Amino acid sequence: MPIVWPLADTLVWLDLPPWRCVPRAVRRTSRQVMRRVELWNGNRQRASSLTPASVWRLWCRWPSYPATIERALTAHDWSHLQVVRLRSDGEIRQLVDNGTRS
Secondary structure, eight states: OTTTGGGOSEEEEEOOOHHHHHHHHHHHHHHHHHHTOEEETTEEOOGGGGSHHHHHHHHHHGGGHHHHHHHHHHHTTOTTOEEEEEOSHHHHHHHHHHHHOO
């Protein structure tokens, strides 16, 4: 990160609610497990990522993620970054639509 972050001018933060993201993560992980998709350096998603306990942990930890990201942003001087925080699919669509019309 130290190489890329100083060169960036915008951070797009997808801050969606857990009821939207957790099911998406489960579907994505399921596909990756079944298809044995290589993620990086030969690593593959394990079926253990889909246990009820691991999905529950993700659900329970989700509310702490925004504070973690905010702390990371304030821990360093990232004042040069424009932070665009998107909290819904509608906001994401609007940003993408506006970007493609430029």
